[in-house]
Amino acid sequence: MMVGRILPAVVSGCRNYSSRSSGHGRNWAKNANLQKAAFEESPPRRAPRTRIKWTEEQARVISAISSGRSVFVTGSAGTGKTALVKHAIKLLQKSLGRSKVFVTASTGIAAYALGGQTLHSFAGIGPPVNDRELLLERVLSDRRAIRRWKRALALFIDEISMIDGELFDHLEFIAREVRESGKSWGGIQLVVCGDFFQLPPVNKRGYLRLNKEFAFEADCWDSSFGLQVELTKVFRQSEERLIKLLQGIRKGQIDPEDMLFLEKSCSLNDKLDASVVRLHPRNEDVNYVNEERMSELGKERYLFVAEDSGIEQAMRQLRFGLAPDEIFLCEGARVMFVKNVDTSCGLINGATGTIIGFMEDKAGVSSNVCQGGGVLPVVKFDSGQIIVVEPETWCLMEANTVVARRRQIPLILAWALSIHKCQGMTLDRAHMDLSRAFGYGMVYVALSRVRNLTGLYLSGLNPSKIKAHPKVLKFYERITNQQDTE
Numbered sequence: 001m002m003v004g005r006i007l008p009a010v011v012s013g014c015r016n017y018s019s020r021s022s023g024h025g026r027n028w029a030k031n032a033n034l035q036k037a038a039f040e041e042s043p044p045r046r047a048p049r050t051r052i053k054w055t056e057e058q059a060r061v062i063s064a065i066s067s068g069r070s071v072f073v074t075g076s077a078g079t080g081k082t083a084l085v086k087h088a089i090k091l092l093q094k095s096l097g098r099s100k101v102f103v104t105a106s107t108g109i110a111a112y113a114l115g116g117q118t119l120h121s122f123a124g125i126g127p128p129v130n131d132r133e134l135l136l137e138r139v140l141s142d143r144r145a146i147r148r149w150k151r152a153l154a155l156f157i158d159e160i161s162m163i164d165g166e167l168f169d170h171l172e173f174i175a176r177e178v179r180e181s182g183k184s185w186g187g188i189q190l191v192v193c194g195d196f197f198q199l200p201p202v203n204k205r206g207y208l209r210l211n212k213e214f215a216f217e218a219d220c221w222d223s224s225f226g227l228q229v230e231l232t233k234v235f236r237q238s239e240e241r242l243i244k245l246l247q248g249i250r251k252g253q254i255d256p257e258d259m260l261f262l263e264k265s266c267s268l269n270d271k272l273d274a275s276v277v278r279l280h281p282r283n284e285d286v287n288y289v290n291e292e293r294m295s296e297l298g299k300e301r302y303l304f305v306a307e308d309s310g311i312e313q314a315m316r317q318l319r320f321g322l323a324p325d326e327i328f329l330c331e332g333a334r335v336m337f338v339k340n341v342d343t344s345c346g347l348i349n350g351a352t353g354t355i356i357g358f359m360e361d362k363a364g365v366s367s368n369v370c371q372g373g374g375v376l377p378v379v380k381f382d383s384g385q386i387i388v389v390e391p392e393t394w395c396l397m398e399a400n401t402v403v404a405r406r407r408q409i410p411l412i413l414a415w416a417l418s419i420h421k422c423q424g425m426t427l428d429r430a431h432m433d434l435s436r437a438f439g440y441g442m443v444y445v446a447l448s449r450v451r452n453l454t455g456l457y458l459s460g461l462n463p464s465k466i467k468a469h470p471k472v473l474k475f476y477e478r479i480t481n482q483q484d485t486e
């Protein structure tokens with residue numbers, strides 16, 4: 001199998017099905033058509049791995065984190081927050097030791113993207129309740145949670161916009177109590193990242209009908225950080241017009257000229273083909289589109305069921321990640337790769353393609369994941385690569401210990417996706433139906449996924465849906481002034 005030579009990093013996840021791989025005498029093709037298609041492909045080349053050259057503002061954040069300061073890093077979508085945090089994680093793991101650095105995020109999707117765990121699972125606080133004493137009691141009755149809090153020298157929290165202020169205060173209190181220290185967060189170095197103009201906390205069981213809806217409203221917010229920085233250089237998009245337009249929408253500003261310009265994008269709808277991913281605000285619309293398209297194909301379906309192992313409580317959390325409990329796939333299905341396997345060759349979370357067939361899993365790598373009897377999907381990615389996709393493993397980590405694992409095919413159906421699911425993703429092309437957008441930040445999150453205007457297909461945009469929360473606007477005014485003074 002040629003993968004080992006051409007794409008070493010892909011070996012664990014996928015087989016690259018190229019003419020060269022067949023040349024090695026291992027024929028994985030199930031049918032002749034598939035083989036022919038693969039032979040017609042030119043062998044994939046490894047794209048040069050580029051090292052990020054940090055901007056001055058990014059370098060300032062990195063240097064502050066390296067010197068042990070607690071930092072809040074924010075900025076518009078695509079300003080490199082996640083890229084920076086990933087780099088900082090490595091730096092602190094090196095300087096403090098892997099077992100002392102805890103990487104968390106408010107959502108499972110964001111946590112897995114960073115190779116960490118959800119903030120709730122790290123904290124060991126159980127179901128949401130607005131009572132800090134009760135939360136502390138729960139933590140103190142959990143040996144593992146106590147150990148985590150005591151061992152932590154650094155704590156990363158990504159997607160902070162989905163954490164409310166009450167919880168942020170409660171966690172700071174718990175840190176001090178468990179660590180028996182009067183210092184802020186019991187002396188833990190905090191690195192918090194996110195954009196409050198993006199999706200706000202999900203209101204669960206009325207728990208958030210509180211005064212402190214956003215984390216920045218927490219009493220301890222300002223004293224938690226030595227530095228609060230807003231990154232300003234956008235990397236995801238390069239067109240000035242699009243960047244300016246998105247900056248306005250982020251702040252809830254509707255420029256009539258921009259709206260007119262976006263409406264022109266709507267007129268592109270007639271050129272749409274099924275390969276363009278559809279983004280919908282609501283899950284029911286996503287499921288409806290995916291199911292309808294799958295039925296239209298009328299092909300034989302194969303079921304892939306996730307294999308979970310580990311601690312019960314941790315395993316439950318895996319369900320909130322990107323890997324589905326179960327998924328039916330068939331030839332012709334539009335799919336999205338949901339793991340970062342090899343960024344240099346485009347096998348990244350968000351890469352889309354079409355299933356062109358299924359191959360017998362002679363090596364038995366799918367084990368119990370494929371319920372349909374040992375076949376693996378062959379995907380032709382939009383980049384042109386043809387890959388036999390094997391099951392991947394997602395791990396829920398506690399510092400350097402794996403507490404739960406999920407094994408599943410790293411694909412989801414991708415004719416349609418929810419806007420919540422795509423927060424953090426970069427998409428080459430997307431058709432957004434924003435007619436049912438709700439709440440603050442949703443239109444901004446959707447529009448800011450694409451790299452350029454030629455990849456944006458828009459319908460249902462209503463200016464009344466472009467909203468920024470007044471509290472968020474005020475908060476950003478404050479940190480901008482603070483930054484200017486510094």
Ligand SMILES: Nc1ncnc2c1ncn2[C@@H]1O[C@H](COP(=O)(O)OP(=O)(O)OP(=O)(O)O)[C@@H](O)[C@H]1O
Pocket residue numbers: 052053054055058075076077078079080081082083084195235236423424425
């Ligand atoms: N200094 C830099 N030079 C070039 N590219 C960069 C730089 N910093 C980040 N990037 C690239 O910009 C893109 C967007 O970065 P990233 O996903 O980290 O943004 P983000 O701020 O986390 O976005 P979102 O808020 O939507 O999650 C990535 O492809 C990343 O590699």
